[in-house]
Amino acid sequence: MIEHLLNGLLTALSFDVFPVLLFGVVGGIILGAMPGLTATMGVAILLPFTFGMDSTPALVMLIGVYIGGIYGGSIAAILLNTPGTPASAASVLDGYTLTKNGQAARALSISAVSSFAGGMISTVLLIAFAPILASFALRFNAPEYFALALFGLTIISSISGNNILKGLMAGMIGLLVSTIGLDPINSVPRFTFDILDLHSGISIIPVLIGLFALSEALSQLEDIVSDKKHTLRRFSLKILSRKDLKEITPTAVKSGVLGTVIGSIPGAGADISSFVCYNEAKRASKTPEEFGKGSIKGLSAAEAGNNGVTGGALVPLLTLGVPGDAVTAVLLGALVIQGLSPGPLLFTYSPDLVYGIFSSMLVANIVMLLVGLIGIRFFCKIIEIPRILMIPIIMFLSIIGAYAINNSMFDIGVAVFFGLLGFTLIKFKIPLSPILIGMILGPMAETNLRKSLMLYESSWSFLYDRPIVLFFLVLTAFSVYTAIRLGRKNSLN
Amino acid sequence: MKSILKSTLIAAAFTFVAGVSAADYPAKTIRLVVPFSPGGGTDSVGRAIADAAKDELGRNMIVMNRTGGSGAVGMSFGAQQKPDGYTLTVVTREIASLPQMGLMQHDAEDFKLIRMVNLDPAVVLVSKDSPFNNINDLIAEAKKRDGGLKFASTAKPNFYLMALEKDQGIKLNAIPYNGASEAIPSVLGGHTQVTMVTPGEALSQIRAGQLKALGIMSEERIAFLPDTPTLKEQGVDVSTGTWRGIGAPKDTPDAIISTLGKAFDRIMSSEDFKNFMQKGAMTIHNLDEKEFTEFVATDTKNLGVLIK
Amino acid sequence: MKVKNLFVPIVMIILSVIVLFLTSQFPTPLYQDSSISSSFFPNAVAVLQIIICLALIVGECLKGKVQSNQGAGFNKYSLFGAVFIVSYAVAIYLFGYLISTLLAFLVYLFFFRSKNVWYYVTALVFTSVVYYVFTNVFYVVLPEGTITG
Known part of the structure; x- marks a missing residue:
C-alpha cells in the first residue's frame, strides 16, 4: 500500500497531473465562493472536458474542484455573510461575527487551517479504513436515516441563540417549507396550488441565498447612513496565533473524523456534517455561550466538518460504486466515461488510479491550504470595497446565483421572497439558520419514517430493534435534555 | 386576382423568412435542457451529445439542467420554449407516463421528436447471498409471501415492477428509494431483497459479484451481460426498460429538425459516441422522427394500461 | 411585554391553521402508501408550531408591563x-x-x-x-x- 501511495504521490506531483490539480483547486475555490455556484456544478461543467483526458488527470482535476469548492463556499460566508452552499451556512454563525469584529484575516486563516485538517484526516481515514466505513454505511437504511435526521433536528437548539423557542419556531418554518411539492412517497401534490414550479418543491439554495445574502444586503443598506460617518472600516491582517491553533486543533480533528463518518453514509453530506460538528463542539465546550458570538472553535468545527466529508464521500463511490452525494454522482459519471467500473474491482484492477486519487487528495488539500493562506490578503480586499458599491454587487450576484443553480426564474422569486422574510425575521430577533436545518432534515425525516414503516409493514419496531437507530435516539434524548438544561440556565440568568 | 397575388406574396415571404432562418441555422448557441440533475445517466448522455454537437453544428450546445418532478419540470419547460431550434430537450420515458398520472401538463404531442438515442432494458438484481437464482425462484417466493418480498424501487410508481406484477399476478412491497444510487445499497445491505435498474446503473456491482442478475427484461440478451438470460428465456414474457431521445418544441420548422436530425445521426454513428455509450453500458437505439414518434405513442399506450 | 414580539407567533398560528385546513383537502394518492399519509408530517409540524407559538406568546405576556414598540419597521x-x-x-x-x-x-x-x-x-x-x-x-x-x- 505504501508503495502504491508513493507512486501516487509521484503521479500527483508530475508534470501532467499537478497543473490540472492546481487548476481544479483554484477554480473550485473561486466557483465555491460565488453564491449559487456549487462544487457539484463546477464538476459537472468540467465533465465534458475530461472525455478526452487520461483517467488520472481527469479525476484529479474533478476532485480538486470538489475540495476547493467546499472550502471556497466558506470565504464568502465568512467575509460577506453569503454562504454559497448549505455546507458553509454553519460557518456564518461565528465566521461573519469575527469579520464584523475586524478579524477577517484570523477567521479566514482558521477556516483554511481547519478545512485542511478536516480534508487531510478524511483522506487518511479513507485510505486506511475505506472497507470498514463502507460496511458501516451499508447498515444505514431508512430507519437509520430517520433517526439521524431526528437527532439532527435537535441541533436547532444549539444554533438558536438565547431563545430556543424562537429557534424552534424558525425550525418549524423550515420543516413546513420542505413539505411543499409532490409528496416524495406517493406523488400527492402538497401546497402546490397547481403551480408547476412548486411541484418539485422549494430548492434549498435560493432559500439560503435569500435568507443570508439578500437579507444581509438589506441590513447593510439600512446601516449605510451611520456608516458614512466612519467610512474607513478598520480590520487587522493578523492571522491566527499559535494559541488559536492550539485551541482549535482538538475540535478540528474531532470534526474531521465526524465529517468522514457522516460523509461515508450515502445521502448525508457536507451540510449535515458541518452543523453536526458545530453542535458537538458546542456541547463539548466549557464555554458554549461564546458560540455564535465569534467563537473560533465554532468556526473551526464547521469548517473541518464540511471538508471532512470530502474523503468520506468517496467511500461509497470507490468501494460500493454508488455515489454518496451530488458531487460524487458526477464523479461516478466521470469514472464510467473513463471506462472504469467503480466498486471493489477498482482496487483490484486499477490500484494506480485509486492510489493516484488518494495521493492527489492529500496534495489537493495542501494546495488548498496554501492558496487559502496566501489568498487571505487578497480576499480581504473584498471587504475594503466601499459598502455602497458592494451591496448592489452582492444583490446582483445573489439573484443571478439563485437563477443559475437550476436555470429557473422561479428560483429568483424564491430568493427574493426569503430575502424579505429573512430581513423581517432578523428585526424580530428570530434566528435564521434553524430554517435551513428544517429544510435540510425535514424531507430526510419524513420520507425515511414512511419508508421505514413500509419496510416494517406498519410496525414501529424499527425504533428499538436496530442498534444504530437506538444509538441516535439516545443521542437525541441526551441532546434534548442538554437543551432544556441550558434553557433553564439562560432563563435564570 | 389581387387576393391570389397577395396570398402568394405572403406565402413567398413566409418561405423566405423560414428559409433564411433555417439556412442560417444554427446562428447562435443552442441550449439542451436536461430534466435531471448532473451525474445521472440522462445528464451524461445529454452532455456527451452536446459536446459532440459543437463540432457537428459549428455552434456551442450548452447543457441546462432543469430538474424537478421526476423530469416534469424540465420537459414542460422545454416544450414551452420558442420553436426556433435554439432550445432542445432531452426527452425521457417520463413523458409517456407522467402526463397520464396527472403529474405533468405537457406530453409527447407538445414536442417534435427528433431522434431517439438509447433504449435500455431493466435487469432484475438480488444480492449475492440471495437464495434466488433465477426469475422463477423470485416469482414463486413472491406468490408464497403475498406482498412480503421487499422491492427497492428506483421510482414511484415503478413500471418495471408493475409490468412483472401484472403479468405474473404477484405483489411485492415496493419501497420508493431515490434512484439506483439508493436502491442498490439497500439491496447490498440486505434491507430489501430485489431491485430492477438499467445495466449501466449496476454494471460494476454485477461485475464484482456483489449483485446477482436474475434476468434481463428484453427480447434478446445484451452485450454487456452476455451470461444473463432474458426473462423470456425463463418463460416469463415481460420486457421493459427505459429510453431517451431529443425533442424540440412542436412548432419548430421541419428544415431545422432535419438539420439537427442529420447531425445527431452523425454523432450517434461516430466512434467516440459509440465508445462513450459502450463504457456506460448503454445501448444506442437510433430512431428517426417518424419511428421515434410512433414508438413513444405505443409506449404511452402500454404504460396507460399499467397506470389504469 | 413587547407587543412587537407577539406579531410573528400570531402570524405563524394563523398560517398553521391554514396548513391544517389545506392538508385535509389533499387528494388521495394513485398508489399504495405507508401507514402514515401525505398529511401526517405537515399536520404534525403545524400542531407543534401552534404549541411553540402559544408558549412564546404566554412567555411574552408573563413578562408583564407593556413596553413601547420600536425598531420594527423598515427605514x-x-x-x-x-x-x-x-x-x-x-x-x-x-x-x-x-x-x-x-x-x-x-x-x-x-x-x-x-x-x-x-x-x-x-x-x-x-x-x-x-x-x-x-x-x-x-x-x-x-x-x-x-x-x-
Missing part, C-alpha cells in the same frame, strides 16, 4: 433596498440580464447621488464581466428576458 434605505430587489427580479424576467443589471446599477447609484465616476465605470465593467464569465466559463445562459429575448 428609508432598507425600504428602497426591498423595492430595488423586487424590481430587479421583475426586470430580469422581462428584459433579461444585461439591460436589467446595468439599469438597476445606475438607478442605485442615482438614488445615492453618487458622483464618483469610478462607481459608474464599475457598474459597466461588473455587468459585462459577469455576463462574459457566466456564459463562457460557467456555461450558464443568463436570462434573455421575455420581451427582449
Whole structure:
C-alpha cells in the first residue's frame, strides 16, 4: 500500500497531473465562493472536458474542484455573510461575527487551517479504513436515516441563540417549507396550488441565498447612513496565533473524523456534517455561550466538518460504486466515461488510479491550504470595497446565483421572497439558520419514517430493534435534555 | 386576382423568412435542457451529445439542467420554449407516463421528436447471498409471501415492477428509494431483497459479484451481460426498460429538425459516441422522427394500461 | 411585554391553521402508501408550531408591563433596498440580464447621488464581466428576458 501511495504521490506531483490539480483547486475555490455556484456544478461543467483526458488527470482535476469548492463556499460566508452552499451556512454563525469584529484575516486563516485538517484526516481515514466505513454505511437504511435526521433536528437548539423557542419556531418554518411539492412517497401534490414550479418543491439554495445574502444586503443598506460617518472600516491582517491553533486543533480533528463518518453514509453530506460538528463542539465546550458570538472553535468545527466529508464521500463511490452525494454522482459519471467500473474491482484492477486519487487528495488539500493562506490578503480586499458599491454587487450576484443553480426564474422569486422574510425575521430577533436545518432534515425525516414503516409493514419496531437507530435516539434524548438544561440556565440568568 | 397575388406574396415571404432562418441555422448557441440533475445517466448522455454537437453544428450546445418532478419540470419547460431550434430537450420515458398520472401538463404531442438515442432494458438484481437464482425462484417466493418480498424501487410508481406484477399476478412491497444510487445499497445491505435498474446503473456491482442478475427484461440478451438470460428465456414474457431521445418544441420548422436530425445521426454513428455509450453500458437505439414518434405513442399506450 | 414580539407567533398560528385546513383537502394518492399519509408530517409540524407559538406568546405576556414598540419597521434605505430587489427580479424576467443589471446599477447609484465616476465605470465593467464569465466559463445562459429575448 505504501508503495502504491508513493507512486501516487509521484503521479500527483508530475508534470501532467499537478497543473490540472492546481487548476481544479483554484477554480473550485473561486466557483465555491460565488453564491449559487456549487462544487457539484463546477464538476459537472468540467465533465465534458475530461472525455478526452487520461483517467488520472481527469479525476484529479474533478476532485480538486470538489475540495476547493467546499472550502471556497466558506470565504464568502465568512467575509460577506453569503454562504454559497448549505455546507458553509454553519460557518456564518461565528465566521461573519469575527469579520464584523475586524478579524477577517484570523477567521479566514482558521477556516483554511481547519478545512485542511478536516480534508487531510478524511483522506487518511479513507485510505486506511475505506472497507470498514463502507460496511458501516451499508447498515444505514431508512430507519437509520430517520433517526439521524431526528437527532439532527435537535441541533436547532444549539444554533438558536438565547431563545430556543424562537429557534424552534424558525425550525418549524423550515420543516413546513420542505413539505411543499409532490409528496416524495406517493406523488400527492402538497401546497402546490397547481403551480408547476412548486411541484418539485422549494430548492434549498435560493432559500439560503435569500435568507443570508439578500437579507444581509438589506441590513447593510439600512446601516449605510451611520456608516458614512466612519467610512474607513478598520480590520487587522493578523492571522491566527499559535494559541488559536492550539485551541482549535482538538475540535478540528474531532470534526474531521465526524465529517468522514457522516460523509461515508450515502445521502448525508457536507451540510449535515458541518452543523453536526458545530453542535458537538458546542456541547463539548466549557464555554458554549461564546458560540455564535465569534467563537473560533465554532468556526473551526464547521469548517473541518464540511471538508471532512470530502474523503468520506468517496467511500461509497470507490468501494460500493454508488455515489454518496451530488458531487460524487458526477464523479461516478466521470469514472464510467473513463471506462472504469467503480466498486471493489477498482482496487483490484486499477490500484494506480485509486492510489493516484488518494495521493492527489492529500496534495489537493495542501494546495488548498496554501492558496487559502496566501489568498487571505487578497480576499480581504473584498471587504475594503466601499459598502455602497458592494451591496448592489452582492444583490446582483445573489439573484443571478439563485437563477443559475437550476436555470429557473422561479428560483429568483424564491430568493427574493426569503430575502424579505429573512430581513423581517432578523428585526424580530428570530434566528435564521434553524430554517435551513428544517429544510435540510425535514424531507430526510419524513420520507425515511414512511419508508421505514413500509419496510416494517406498519410496525414501529424499527425504533428499538436496530442498534444504530437506538444509538441516535439516545443521542437525541441526551441532546434534548442538554437543551432544556441550558434553557433553564439562560432563563435564570 | 389581387387576393391570389397577395396570398402568394405572403406565402413567398413566409418561405423566405423560414428559409433564411433555417439556412442560417444554427446562428447562435443552442441550449439542451436536461430534466435531471448532473451525474445521472440522462445528464451524461445529454452532455456527451452536446459536446459532440459543437463540432457537428459549428455552434456551442450548452447543457441546462432543469430538474424537478421526476423530469416534469424540465420537459414542460422545454416544450414551452420558442420553436426556433435554439432550445432542445432531452426527452425521457417520463413523458409517456407522467402526463397520464396527472403529474405533468405537457406530453409527447407538445414536442417534435427528433431522434431517439438509447433504449435500455431493466435487469432484475438480488444480492449475492440471495437464495434466488433465477426469475422463477423470485416469482414463486413472491406468490408464497403475498406482498412480503421487499422491492427497492428506483421510482414511484415503478413500471418495471408493475409490468412483472401484472403479468405474473404477484405483489411485492415496493419501497420508493431515490434512484439506483439508493436502491442498490439497500439491496447490498440486505434491507430489501430485489431491485430492477438499467445495466449501466449496476454494471460494476454485477461485475464484482456483489449483485446477482436474475434476468434481463428484453427480447434478446445484451452485450454487456452476455451470461444473463432474458426473462423470456425463463418463460416469463415481460420486457421493459427505459429510453431517451431529443425533442424540440412542436412548432419548430421541419428544415431545422432535419438539420439537427442529420447531425445527431452523425454523432450517434461516430466512434467516440459509440465508445462513450459502450463504457456506460448503454445501448444506442437510433430512431428517426417518424419511428421515434410512433414508438413513444405505443409506449404511452402500454404504460396507460399499467397506470389504469 | 413587547407587543412587537407577539406579531410573528400570531402570524405563524394563523398560517398553521391554514396548513391544517389545506392538508385535509389533499387528494388521495394513485398508489399504495405507508401507514402514515401525505398529511401526517405537515399536520404534525403545524400542531407543534401552534404549541411553540402559544408558549412564546404566554412567555411574552408573563413578562408583564407593556413596553413601547420600536425598531420594527423598515427605514428609508432598507425600504428602497426591498423595492430595488423586487424590481430587479421583475426586470430580469422581462428584459433579461444585461439591460436589467446595468439599469438597476445606475438607478442605485442615482438614488445615492453618487458622483464618483469610478462607481459608474464599475457598474459597466461588473455587468459585462459577469455576463462574459457566466456564459463562457460557467456555461450558464443568463436570462434573455421575455420581451427582449
